[in-house]
Amino acid sequence: MEYEIKPKEKLSLGLDELWQYRELFYFFTWRDIKVKYKQTVLGFAWAVLQPFLMMVIFSLFFGQALKVPSDNLPYPVFVFSGLLLWNIFSTGITSAGNSMVSNANIIKKIYFPRLIIPISSVLVSVFDFLMSIIIFAGMLLYYGIHIHPLKLLFYAPIGVLVTCIATFGMGTLLAALNIKYRDFRYIIPFLVQSLLFITPIIYPVSILSHDWLKYVVALNPMYAGVSLFRSGVIDVPLEPNLLLISLSSGVFFLVVGLYYFRKTEAYFADLA
Amino acid sequence: MKPILEIKNISKKFRIHHEKQAYLNMRDSISSIFKKDNSSEEMFYALHKISFDVYPGQSIGIIGKNGAGKSTLLKILSKITPPSSGKIISRGRIASLLEVGTGFHSELSGRENIFLNGSILGMKRAEIQKNFDEIVDFSGVEKFLDTPLKHYSSGMQLRLAFAVAAFLENEILIIDEVLAVGDSEFQKKCIGKMEDVSNSGRTVLFVSHDLNAVQKLCANSLILDHGVILKHGKTSDVISEYIHGNISTNYWERTTDSKSEIFFKNVRITLKGKQPDLVVEVSFKIKSNKNAPPVLVAFNVSNQMGQYLGQAMPSLTPNVFNSETEYKCEINLHNIVPDEYYLGAWIGPNLYSTFDWQKEIVSFKIIDSPQESRVQYSTAFGMLFLDSKIIDLKS
Numbered sequence: 232m233e234y235e236i237k238p239k240e241k242l243s244l245g246l247d248e249l250w251q252y253r254e255l256f257y258f259f260t261w262r263d264i265k266v267k268y269k270q271t272v273l274g275f276a277w278a279v280l281q282p283f284l285m286m287v288i289f290s291l292f293f294g295q296a297l298k299v300p301s302d303n304l305p306y307p308v309f310v311f312s313g314l315l316l317w318n319i320f321s322t323g324i325t326s327a328g329n330s331m332v333s334n335a336n337i338i339k340k341i342y343f344p345r346l347i348i349p350i351s352s353v354l355v356s357v358f359d360f361l362m363s364i365i366i367f368a369g370m371l372l373y374y375g376i377h378i379h380p381l382k383l384l385f386y387a388p389i390g391v392l393v394t395c396i397a398t399f400g401m402g403t404l405l406a407a408l409n410i411k412y413r414d415f416r417y418i419i420p421f422l423v424q425s426l427l428f429i430t431p432i433i434y435p436v437s438i439l440s441h442d443w444l445k446y447v448v449a450l451n452p453m454y455a456g457v458s459l460f461r462s463g464v465i466d467v468p469l470e471p472n473l474l475l476i477s478l479s480s481g482v483f484f485l486v487v488g489l490y491y492f493r494k495t496e497a498y499f500a501d502l503a
Numbered sequence: 504m505k506p507i508l509e510i511k512n513i514s515k516k517f518r519i520h521h522e523k524q525a526y527l528n529m530r531d532s533i534s535s536i537f538k539k540d541n542s543s544e545e546m547f548y549a550l551h552k553i554s555f556d557v558y559p560g561q562s563i564g565i566i567g568k569n570g571a572g573k574s575t576l577l578k579i580l581s582k583i584t585p586p587s588s589g590k591i592i593s594r595g596r597i598a599s600l601l602e603v604g605t606g607f608h609s610e611l612s613g614r615e616n617i618f619l620n621g622s623i624l625g626m627k628r629a630e631i632q633k634n635f636d637e638i639v640d641f642s643g644v645e646k647f648l649d650t651p652l653k654h655y656s657s658g659m660q661l662r663l664a665f666a667v668a669a670f671l672e673n674e675i676l677i678i679d680e681v682l683a684v685g686d687s688e689f690q691k692k693c694i695g696k697m698e699d700v701s702n703s704g705r706t707v708l709f710v711s712h713d714l715n716a717v718q719k720l721c722a723n724s725l726i727l728d729h730g731v732i733l734k735h736g737k738t739s740d741v742i743s744e745y746i747h748g749n750i751s752t753n754y755w756e757r758t759t760d761s762k763s764e765i766f767f768k769n770v771r772i773t774l775k776g777k778q779p780d781l782v783v784e785v786s787f788k789i790k791s792n793k794n795a796p797p798v799l800v801a802f803n804v805s806n807q808m809g810q811y812l813g814q815a816m817p818s819l820t821p822n823v824f825n826s827e828t829e830y831k832c833e834i835n836l837h838n839i840v841p842d843e844y845y846l847g848a849w850i851g852p853n854l855y856s857t858f859d860w861q862k863e864i865v866s867f868k869i870i871d872s873p874q875e876s877r878v879q880y881s882t883a884f885g886m887l888f889l890d891s892k893i894i895d896l897k898s
Contacts, residue, residue, distance in 0.1 A: 233592065233593070233594045234592075234593055235590050235591065235592055235593070236579065236580070236582055236585070236586070236590065236591040236593065237585070237586065237589070237590035237591070238585050238586055238587060238588060238590075254622055254627065254628055255622055255623070258618065258619055258622040258623070262608060262611065262615075262619055265610070265611060265615070266608060266610045266611065269610040270610070336605070336606075337605055337606045337623065338583070339583065340583070340599075340601045340602045340605045341581070341583070341599065341601070341605050341606070341623055341624065342581050342582035342583050342599070343623070343625070497584070497585045498584070498585075500578065500583045500584045501517075501584055
């Protein structure tokens with residue numbers, strides 16, 4: 232086995248190398264999951280409790296008080312279906328975005344494909360999602376929602392996949408930017424907060440009065456994830472135009488994120 | 504036999520930003536697009552055209568002062584940072600230990616950290632599993648395996664970390680200073696383990712300030728200084744050159760221009776020979792801005808306390824012309840007690856006035872003793888050993 236170490240010339244995804252180091256995905260994800268709820272009384276229950284409490288608050292304010300419509304679903308089910316995916320995205324891009332900086336001590340001392348770190352961060356938030364899906368199932372039963380199992384099995388995984396792609400794309404981009412420009416430490420929370428408002432989580436797209444507003448919402452890669460996932464439980468038709476825009480936006484961030492990350496990763500150790 | 508590592512013309516340069524804070528922010532980046540002014544940038548070579556080959560089974564020690572480029576070289580070899588130019592051909596898996604316990608997490612237990620650390624170092628799960636008992640045994644922390652690492656003493660953490668690293672099975676091991684910590688008993692254990700490793704036919708690159716450890720582990724060594732290899736060869740030769748000190752600060756160069764008409768441009772010293780014939784050879788360059796009558800040159804030798812040991816005033820009295828001229832002079836160091844000494848250079852038109860006086864600009868270390876039969880010397884009784892002999896009264 233012979234290989235060369237030299238100044239970086241061409242860009243590639245380095246998939247073969249990622250495969251070689253595949254066990255590290257497991258170890259980093261496992262470490263982050265283990266450490267996340269260490270020294271807490273409630274432990275893993277927090278993974279479930281966080282979205283649940285948010286659902287309760289949103290239901291009280293937006294569902295009860297403001298009477299936001301919810302596409303014929305009970306409002307709590309509606310908002311929880313969105314929050315499930317939103318949590319993958321928000322905790323995913325936050326932890327992925329900070330991951331390179333918080334693991335600086337490792338990347339300065341040892342080599343492995345750097346992409347493993349942000350990917351593992353996203354995997355951690357997927358794990359939280361899997362935990363809280365139990366609550367969602369409970370809610371569907373409690374409210375007696377009539378579902379078509381096949382439809383749910385088709386749309387829900389697609390919605391999760393699209394969400395993961397969006398999260399991963401933005402997460403890697405932010406991770407690479409954050410290591411060079413620490414401004415992003417402050418930009419990320421702000422970004423997450425503002426994106427929450429242009430994602431149809433607490434409201435359905437149908438209440439947007441202007442068409443152009445719908446297109447703005449569709450530019451958000453999370454629109455596609457949330458709408459697809461919800462299609463599993465409700466009978467509101469998908470809007471192909473908006474869906475396509477949102478999917479393209481997700482792919483765009485994925486390509487840009489991967490490209491920028493791979494292009495700059497060689498110098499992470501010098502910048503960290 | 505093909506070398507397992509070929510290091511070819513490796514350079515690493517860094518841009519130094521003056522007047523700017525060390526790390527970037529967006530505003531700087533954006534505003535610098537519009538600013539053409541790059542005058543505040545300077546290139547700094549941490550490594551400059553380093554080349555050497557390493558053969559399978561060889562252990563090479565890398566020594567040098569702080570800032571010589573050792574860590575940069577190791578980082579390039581371990582792929583942490585890319586070289587600016589040049590390339591390295593490697594014919595084996597490299598494992599690098601630039602730090603003990605990389606990736607250790609204080610919230611996880613000892614057992615969990617063994618797996619995490621091992622895997623970060625590049626071991627497969629099965630490999631760790633296979634060596635697990637041995638690792639635990641070597642570290643001596645079996646009682647605390649399920650205790651979070653944060654409750655370990657620093658010595659225990661260190662032992663655990665080294666134990667994991669000791670079972671790496673890569674063909675090439677790069678080790679940086681890891682033995683600088685821990686109590687002497689554990690250090691001995693580590694050195695012993697590393698001797699086993701290098702005897703088992705694996706290739707080891709070992710960076711350390713501990714010359715004894717280098718001597719023990721490595722047959723060959725190289726000295727890095729200011730990003731270049733000063734010497735590469737048998738460890739005993741390399742170490743003796745290193746501690747002779749004549750490479751520590753053997754060169755001085757004027758960095759700013761002088762207002763004086765005549766001044767030193769640079770001074771370089773080299774120790775030559777052995778006691779009682781040890782000499783220091785001084786090469787120096789004088790720059791003159793006018794044609795002048797003969798000048799005087801003097802070199803002062805002082806010790807670390809700033810006390811003068813003596814002055815050498817070679818009879819250098821040619822006319823100086825409007826030019827740069829290089830001279831060479833030998834100063835006899837016969838009878839000087841082993842210690843570290845400094846040399847300063849003076850130039851003037853006569854004994855009472857000065858053109859240029861550079862104090863304590865270069866240093867050298869004398870190791871050999873003036874008297875062959877004696878090893879111990881102390882400067883407590885002076886810096887000079889006086890020649891003496893017993894006069895036979897009978898004759």
